[in-house]
Amino acid sequence: xxxxxxxxxxxxxxxxxxxxxxxxxxxxxxxxxxxxxxxxxxxxxxxxxxxxxxxxxxxxxxxxxxxxxxxxxxxxxxxxxxxxxxxxxxxxxxxxxxxxxxxxxxxxxxxxxxxxxxxxxxxxxxxxxxxxxxxxxxxxxxxxxxxxxxxxxxxxxxxxxxxxxxxxxxxxxxxxxxxxxxxxxxxxxxxxxxxxxxxxxxxxxxxxxxxxxxxxxxxxxxxxxxxxxxxxxxxxxxxxxxxxxxxxxxxxxxxxxxxxxxxxxxxxxxxxxxxxxxxxxxxxxxxxxx
Numbered sequence: 001x002x003x004x005x006x007x008x009x010x011x012x013x014x015x016x017x018x019x020x021x022x023x024x025x026x027x028x029x030x031x032x033x034x035x036x037x038x039x040x041x042x043x044x045x046x047x048x049x050x051x052x053x054x055x056x057x058x059x060x061x062x063x064x065x066x067x068x069x070x071x072x073x074x075x076x077x078x079x080x081x082x083x084x085x086x087x088x089x090x091x092x093x094x095x096x097x098x099x100x101x102x103x104x105x106x107x108x109x110x111x112x113x114x115x116x117x118x119x120x121x122x123x124x125x126x127x128x129x130x131x132x133x134x135x136x137x138x139x140x141x142x143x144x145x146x147x148x149x150x151x152x153x154x155x156x157x158x159x160x161x162x163x164x165x166x167x168x169x170x171x172x173x174x175x176x177x178x179x180x181x182x183x184x185x186x187x188x189x190x191x192x193x194x195x196x197x198x199x200x201x202x203x204x205x206x207x208x209x210x211x212x213x214x215x216x217x218x219x220x221x222x223x224x225x226x227x228x229x230x231x232x233x234x235x236x237x238x239x240x241x242x243x244x245x246x247x248x249x250x251x252x253x254x255x256x257x258x259x260x261x262x263x264x265x266x267x268x269x270x271x272x273x274x275x276x277x278x279x280x281x282x283x284x285x286x287x288x289x290x
Contacts, residue, residue: 011089119192159184
C-alpha cells in the first residue's frame with residue numbers, strides 16, 4: 001500500500017480521459033470478493049500532490065448491469081490500493097422540477113430500495129455495525145460544493161438519492177411515491193457502494209449528474225436517446241472540471257480523512273473468536289483492530 005494520498009473516482013469510463021493526467025498506469029487488483037469491475041487507472045493531475053484512482057463502475061464498454069456490479073470487490077480494491085477518499089460520479093433521473101437535466105446534485109442522503117446485493121464486508125464469523133445516519137462525508141461534500149461553485153455548473157446543495165435495483169426504470173406509481181418521500185434523484189448504483197465505503201473507513205460523497213426527468217414528469221416519454229446522450233456528454237465534461245477543482249481541496253484537508261476510524265466502535269465480535277481466515281481476508285480493512 002502506497003503512502004501517497006490517493007483519491008478514488010468511481011463512475012463512467014469517460015472520466016478516464018481527463019486532460020492533464022500524468023504518470024498513468026493500470027493496476028489489476030485481486031480481492032476476497034472476486035474481481036472488481038475493471039482494472040484501476042492511476043495517475044496524477046499536474047501540480048497536485050496526490051494520485052487519482054479511477055474505476056469504471058460498469059466496466060469499460062458498460063458491460064455490467066447495476067445488479068451485477070461487484071460493489072464489494074470495487075470498494076475493497078480501492079482500500080487495498082490505499083484510497084482514503086472516494087468521489088462517486090453517477091448519472092441519475094430527477095425527481096424534482098427544479099433539478100433540470102444537466103444539473104448537478106451534491107447528495108446528502110440515501111434511501112435504499114435495492115434487494116439483490118451483498119451490502120457488507122462483515123460475515124462468516126465477524127460482525128460490525130457502522131453508523132450510517134449521515135451516509136455522506138460532510139467534509140468531502142463541502143469540497144465538492146466549493147468545486148462546483150468554481151465552475152459554470154448549475155448545482156444543488158443536498159438532496160436524497162433513491163437507489164433502486166433496476167435495470168428497468170421505475171413505474172410511474174413508484175416514481176410518484178419516491179417524490180412523496182422527498183427524493184431528489186433516482187439511480188441504481190450508489191448503494192451498497194456508500195455503505196461499503198463507510199465499512200472500509202473511506203470518506204465517500206456523491207456528485208449526481210441529472211440526465212432526465214424520471215417518468216413522473218409529463219412529457220418524459222418524449223425525451224429521445226439522442227437528447228439524453230447529449231446531456232450525459234455535457235455532464236461528463238462538467239464532472240471532469242469539478243474533479244479538477246476538488247482534488248486540491250482534498251489534498252489541503254487538515255488531518256486524516258474524516259471516516260478513517262469508522263470501525264473503531266463498530267466491530268461486535270469477540271476478537272479471539274473471529275476465524276483467522278476472516279482476519280487475513282479483511283486485513284486491509286480491519287488489520288489495525290486485530
